[in-house]
Amino acid sequence: MSEPVEDQGAALLRARGMRVTRPRLAVLQVLGAGGHLEVDEIATAVRTRLDSVSTQAVYDVLGALSRAGLARRIEPAGSPARFEARTGDNHHHVVCRACGAIADVDCVHGTAPCLDPVGAGGFVVDEAEVTFWGLCPACQRAKAADD
Amino acid sequence: MSEPVEDQGAALLRARGMRVTRPRLAVLQVLGAGGHLEVDEIATAVRTRLDSVSTQAVYDVLGALSRAGLARRIEPAGSPARFEARTGDNHHHVVCRACGAIADVDCVHGTAPCLDPVGAGGFVVDEAEVTFWGLCPACQRAKAADD
DNA sequence: ACGCAAGCTGGAAACGTTCAAGATACGGGC
DNA sequence: GCCCGTATCTTGAACGTTTCCAGCTTGCGT
Numbered sequence: 589m590s591e592p593v594e595d596q597g598a599a600l601l602r603a604r605g606m607r608v609t610r611p612r613l614a615v616l617q618v619l620g621a622g623g624h625l626e627v628d629e630i631a632t633a634v635r636t637r638l639d640s641v642s643t644q645a646v647y648d649v650l651g652a653l654s655r656a657g658l659a660r661r662i663e664p665a666g667s668p669a670r671f672e673a674r675t676g677d678n679h680h681h682v683v684c685r686a687c688g689a690i691a692d693v694d695c696v697h698g699t700a701p702c703l704d705p706v707g708a709g710g711f712v713v714d715e716a717e718v719t720f721w722g723l724c725p726a727c728q729r730a731k732a733a734d735d
Numbered sequence: 736m737s738e739p740v741e742d743q744g745a746a747l748l749r750a751r752g753m754r755v756t757r758p759r760l761a762v763l764q765v766l767g768a769g770g771h772l773e774v775d776e777i778a779t780a781v782r783t784r785l786d787s788v789s790t791q792a793v794y795d796v797l798g799a800l801s802r803a804g805l806a807r808r809i810e811p812a813g814s815p816a817r818f819e820a821r822t823g824d825n826h827h828h829v830v831c832r833a834c835g836a837i838a839d840v841d842c843v844h845g846t847a848p849c850l851d852p853v854g855a856g857g858f859v860v861d862e863a864e865v866t867f868w869g870l871c872p873a874c875q876r877a878k879a880a881d882d
Numbered sequence: 883a884c885g886c887a888a889g890c891t892g893g894a895a896a897c898g899t900t901c902a903a904g905a906t907a908c909g910g911g912c
Numbered sequence: 913g914c915c916c917g918t919a920t921c922t923t924g925a926a927c928g929t930t931t932c933c934a935g936c937t938t939g940c941g942t
Contacts, residue, residue: 607908607919627898642922647899652920665810668898682858691856709838711829713869722860754888754939774929789891794930799889815929 604656611641615649619659619673624681624690626668664690664719680718686727693720751803758792759800761785766806766820771828771837773815811837811866827865833874840867 597616598608611634618625618633631646650671653659657676663669664683670690680693695718723731744763745755753759758781765772765780778793797818800806804823810816811830817837827840842865870878
């Protein structure tokens with residue numbers, strides 16, 4: 589509670605033996621605000637906190653963070669990669685077919701039985717990724733107005 | 736049984752009010768052979784049947800076929816788009832993290848209960864897409880050999 | 883057989899992403 | 913507190929997939 593936001597990130601990084609750098613702290617803060625952000629959005633947000641950060645650094649940082657389990661990379665078909673801070677709780681996503689908006693969905697069953705593939709052709713499975721496709725509330729209204 | 740393969744495709748197209756063209760028939764034949772093919776692989780295979788087909792035409796045809804429900808577009812994160820002919824049976828996919836190979840997995844529960852998202856933030860969901868991530872048999876052996 | 887529109891061709895470019903080489907700065911050890 | 917080695921950042925470029933555009937060709941209803 590007494591720790592400033594910046595130091596929470598630093599502790600997370602140090603706990604994994606990663607160097608604490610300005611770009612990494614800034615990305616952690618941006619992701620911590622929530623949402624499913626594109627690389628470009630993250631870069632823009634980071635640049636409001638630091639004077640200049642190269643696009644490359646943002647990609648590097650995001651790669652390092654997701655390898656370390658501090659960020660999660662999601663990539664719905666037909667969309668550029670997005671990143672979120674919420675990790676380790678096995679939740680899934682709903683994607684709007686019309687506008688591409690993404691929302692979180694908690695997995696009702698925890699480690700659901702149907703997500704344990706039977707007869708996977710000899711594959712050793714370590715993760716089940718679920719993406720729901722549909723229409724967000726705003727696009728439902730937009731579509732109804734068209735009719 | 737008495738219909739040549741080419742005419743089966745023509746019938747499918749006509750049934751949906753779509754024009755029957757050489758590129759479309761060729762793509763249908765290629766997809767009919769099975770597998771999860773990249774656009775580039777499809778284009779190459781098509782060009783062994785027809786003298787020349789533009790890349791553009793292949794993209795157009797695949798887009799039209801998937802809109803018509805004759806092909807299904809799958810796009811695992813970090814991979815170019817792939818297409819398969821098997822549609823309408825609600826099956827899912829296992830993707831190898833190492834080599835990118837894709838295999839089919841039947842959905843054990845049919846319309847599984849856990850795939851009915853509860854509390855999806857007002858979204859109207861029409862499809863649940865499941866992707867399993869793991870290691871294919873060949874890459875399991877390769878990894879074991881490294882240790 | 884005719885005409886219209888759907889569909890194809892060819893060239894070009896946009897997009898997100900990754901690679902390479904060198905400069906910088908973090909953090910353990912003195 | 914200072915120094916060094918290396919992880920990390922910067923800059924600049926390139927890659928591969930996918931889409932856009934204008935114009936010609938072709939399937940199919942009449």
